[in-house]
Amino acid sequence: MKKFIAAPFGNYIKTKNTISVSGSWTVEKRTGRIIQIVKTLRYTKRGWVNKIGLRNPGITIGLPKHKENEVFSIAGIEKEDWRIFAEKIPKDFNVEVNMSCPNIDEHHIEGIEDFDPSTREWFIGKISPLTTFEELDSYINSFKFKQIHACNTLPVEKGGLSGKELIPYTTKFVKHIKENYPEVEVIAGGGIDSIKDVEYYKEIGADHVSFGTVCFNPLKLRKLV
Numbered sequence: 001m002k003k004f005i006a007a008p009f010g011n012y013i014k015t016k017n018t019i020s021v022s023g024s025w026t027v028e029k030r031t032g033r034i035i036q037i038v039k040t041l042r043y044t045k046r047g048w049v050n051k052i053g054l055r056n057p058g059i060t061i062g063l064p065k066h067k068e069n070e071v072f073s074i075a076g077i078e079k080e081d082w083r084i085f086a087e088k089i090p091k092d093f094n095v096e097v098n099m100s101c102p103n104i105d106e107h108h109i110e111g112i113e114d115f116d117p118s119t120r121e122w123f124i125g126k127i128s129p130l131t132t133f134e135e136l137d138s139y140i141n142s143f144k145f146k147q148i149h150a151c152n153t154l155p156v157e158k159g160g161l162s163g164k165e166l167i168p169y170t171t172k173f174v175k176h177i178k179e180n181y182p183e184v185e186v187i188a189g190g191g192i193d194s195i196k197d198v199e200y201y202k203e204i205g206a207d208h209v210s211f212g213t214v215c216f217n218p219l220k221l222r223k224l225v
Helices: 033-040 059-065 081-088 133-143 164-180 195-203 218-224
Strands: 003-005 019-025 042-044 047-050 071-074 095-098 123-127 147-150 154-156 159-162 185-189 208-211
Touching: 019 059, 019 095, 033 047, 059 071, 059 081, 123 133, 133 147, 133 164, 147 164, 154 164, 159 164, 164 185, 164 195, 195 208, 195 218
Parallel strands: 003 019, 003 208, 019 071, 071 095, 095 123, 123 147, 147 185, 185 208
Antiparallel strands: 042 047, 047 159, 154 159
């Protein structure tokens, strides 16, 4: 079982026992990250909420930072983005396709099929808690993902919610994928802040786990990694 540090935490946290996911990167730069963090990142009774919205300096900056043992997370928000991604991202890069940020008006997915998964150890599709089984089946069959990362933050009034509320969503996706697509690996994320949570996801069939907002707590993260 591999342990991932989810984006954007993977931009900053690198350990020998985990795989860092950088990004999520977009074709064009999206400014205002610090302002959005200050304005929207809050801890609530339900968990962490943010409305950062994939703020990043763009893939021109991101590509040179990529390391061989990391995963490069990308998100298409314009119709031509996937053509540009396919042209610029080397074929041996490990890639996570973020199709599910709740703080983006629309994700464009046309063109993901142009990526060749056979040249990449990790070719991951990151889905929303609200993804339907029909959509998930289409993603797996059309885009040939080797792994599915379940799941991203839950859309709420003030942004995206992470934490324990994601566990039921992740659970149903793990079970659906392992029952119907046993060849596809599942990366379970959502609500993990203890070894008990890791063991739970392993018991229901997850192949790997991803750590997100637990990264705000260095002591808990250290125990997990």
